[in-house]
Amino acid sequence: xESFSHMYPWQILSRMSxxxxxxxxxKDRTFDVAKLQAxxxxxxxNFNPAGHSSSDAYHDGGWSTIGLVTHKGDPFEDxxxxxxxxxxxxxxxxxxxxxxxxxxxxxxxxxxxxELQPQKSIFWHYDKGETIDSGKTARIHxxxxxxxxxxVQLSHEDVVWKAGEVWxxxxxxxxxxxxxxxxSRVHLVIDVAINDFVLSLFSPDFLAAKDRRIxxxxxxxxxxxxxxxxxxxxxxxxFLPAAPTPSAARQ
Ligand SMILES: [Fe+2]
Numbered sequence: 001x002e003s004f005s006h007m008y009p010w011q012i013l014s015r016m017s018x019x020x021x022x023x024x025x026x027k028d029r030t031f032d033v034a035k036l037q038a039x040x041x042x043x044x045x046n047f048n049p050a051g052h053s054s055s056d057a058y059h060d061g062g063w064s065t066i067g068l069v070t071h072k073g074d075p076f077e078d079x080x081x082x083x084x085x086x087x088x089x090x091x092x093x094x095x096x097x098x099x100x101x102x103x104x105x106x107x108x109x110x111x112x113x114x115e116l117q118p119q120k121s122i123f124w125h126y127d128k129g130e131t132i133d134s135g136k137t138a139r140i141h142x143x144x145x146x147x148x149x150x151x152v153q154l155s156h157e158d159v160v161w162k163a164g165e166v167w168x169x170x171x172x173x174x175x176x177x178x179x180x181x182x183x184s185r186v187h188l189v190i191d192v193a194i195n196d197f198v199l200s201l202f203s204p205d206f207l208a209a210k211d212r213r214i215x216x217x218x219x220x221x222x223x224x225x226x227x228x229x230x231x232x233x234x235x236x237x238x239f240l241p242a243a244p245t246p247s248a249a250r251q
Contacts, residue, residue: 004153008124008227010174010220015156017216019209021170022157025140025201030164031100036144037163039094040113040186043068047090049115050076062120062179066090068097068188069111078112080191085109100142101190106198109137109191113144116185122177124228126221131172132202133210133217135194141167142188147181155220168202172217174224 006015014021049064070077073086085108091098101111116122132138143163152159155173169175179185192198199207 004151010223011156014216014220017212019213019216021154021173022159023168023202023206025166025168033164035096039097040144042093043090046093047075050078058125059122060120062117063122065112065114067112069108080110097188104192106195107193111190114187114189116177116179118179118182120179124174124176124224126174127171131170133213137191138168138194138198139171140190144188145184145186147183149181150185151178173220
């Protein structure tokens with residue numbers, strides 16, 4: 001398997017700045033993977049995943065979601081449309097995941113099961129505002145189905161997260177994924193409103209590096225956009241950080 005390289009300019013920049021972009025939360029805790037996997041299997045069997053709402057310039061067709069908490073409680077609504085965020089019927093099949101979601105003592109925004117099929121990729125992109133440093137929203141991942149051939153890079157960091165662990169990633173930095181395995185990768189992805197409870201999950205050192213991340217984040221984003229436009233000049237508008245597309249096509 002060919003490994004991801006580390007030579008993209010934004011990777012070099014973020015590495016040189018010395019910032020950390022991922023942080024394991026609840027380090028003393030691993031959730032019950034068998035229970036999580038059984039519930040995901042149930043949910044997927046009963047709800048056909050919706051196509052991801054982001055531009056198709058960013059993936060090759062194997063990227064889909066099922067909403068557990070979404071705008072107005074529609075399990076197939078993947079877009080960040082704002083309040084009201086409500087639990088969907090899919091969460092009724094997942095009481096263990098619901099208890100985990102509820103244990104984060106803050107308002108939830110989108111909470112989704114996100115699937116990347118085998119041999120599929122999500123290309124370099126960044127998610128505007130998805131950073132603890134925004135003071136608004138943080139994105140928490142709990143891997144449920146994963147495999148050792150999944151490759152993930154969050155700028156310069158090679159991300160290796162195990163099933164049942166709880167992780168934060170600063171997805172406002174450029175990131176990419178490739179599932180080189182033979183089975184789907186499925187994560188529970190919880191977007192939470194940042195409050196004192198959420199901040200308490202982070203180490204003081206990680207939070208204290210906020211200013212360094214802020215200094216380097218925008219240059220990294222611009223480098224990644226410039227690179228994508230240079231590679232695909234006819235599709236330049238797709239690579240600008242934009243509002244979600246209006247058609248979360250159901251599949
Ligand atoms: Fe992303």
